[in-house]
Amino acid sequence: GENVEQHPSTLSVQEGDSAVIKCTYSDSASNYFPWYKQELGKRPQLIIDIRSNVGEKKDQRIAVTLNKTAKHFSLHITETQPEDSAVYFCAASYDDKIIFGKGTRLHILP
Amino acid sequence: KAGVTQTPRYLIKTRGQQVTLSCSPISGHRSVSWYQQTPGQGLQFLFEYFSETQRNKGNFPGRFSGRQFSNSRSEMNVSTLELGDSALYLCASYEGAGANVLTFGAGSRLTVL
Numbered sequence: 753g754e755n756v757e758q759h760p761s762t763l764s765v766q767e768g769d770s771a772v773i774k775c776t777y778s779d780s781a782s783n784y785f786p787w788y789k790q791e792l793g794k795r796p797q798l799i800i801d802i803r804s805n806v807g808e809k810k811d812q813r814i815a816v817t818l819n820k821t822a823k824h825f826s827l828h829i830t831e832t833q834p835e836d837s838a839v840y841f842c843a844a845s846y847d848d849k850i851i852f853g854k855g856t857r858l859h860i861l862p
Numbered sequence: 863k864a865g866v867t868q869t870p871r872y873l874i875k876t877r878g879q880q881v882t883l884s885c886s887p888i889s890g891h892r893s894v895s896w897y898q899q900t901p902g903q904g905l906q907f908l909f910e911y912f913s914e915t916q917r918n919k920g921n922f923p924g925r926f927s928g929r930q931f932s933n934s935r936s937e938m939n940v941s942t943l944e945l946g947d948s949a950l951y952l953c954a955s956y957e958g959a960g961a962n963v964l965t966f967g968a969g970s971r972l973t974v975l
Contacts, residue, residue, distance in 0.1 A: 786963065841904060847917075848918060849917075849918040852897070854902065854904035
């Protein structure tokens with residue numbers, strides 16, 4: 753069925769270090785993979801997305817990689833800062849709908 | 863452009879009652895999706911509408927229903943409320959008909975007592 757698995761559920765990294773969040777999806781027809789950030793008490797907001805015809809995309813300190821063969825995609829945040837503390841959701845398209853993973857709570861330690 | 867507007871923002875109901883939530887999408891957006899957010903379960907897909915047609919439905923019981931109007935505004939209804947329906951209900955709108963960038967509203971927080 754339509755499923756997006758996300759790991760880890762919680763991640764703590766030292767400020768300045770890198771953070772990596774990994775997701776897998778189940779349908780090889782999925783072709784759109786967005787990542788959303790949700791700060792405490794706020795709505796989810798798109799931070800980066802990638803389509804299936806691209807293997808990697810970068811935007812400043814954030815990058816996403818996609819392995820279509822393995823049905824894996826990952827979010828990489830470099831030089832983490834306190835404002836990166838939030839819940840991050842990966843997602844994949846299934847037909848015309850977007851299915852989300854359960855989220856990763858990222859803590860940036862001082 | 864005004865963002866996605868959801869009303870009401872907060873509401874408290876008792877078991878057995880029913881509730882209607884409203885979502886006004888960004889002007890020009892014809893697609894609206896609804897999600898239920900609970901701690902530990904992330905964002906669970908409820909429905910997706912385009913041009914007044916429900917194109918997709920998630921794995922929720924028939925007590926959950928929705929509709930979309932000709933101006934793209936959408937409503938969802940939950941009947942015979944249960945304690946487990948307590949959640950943040952988020953709607954998101956996007957342009958066009960295919961999977962695309964979702965812009966979320968602030969949500970309607972429902973508490974069932």
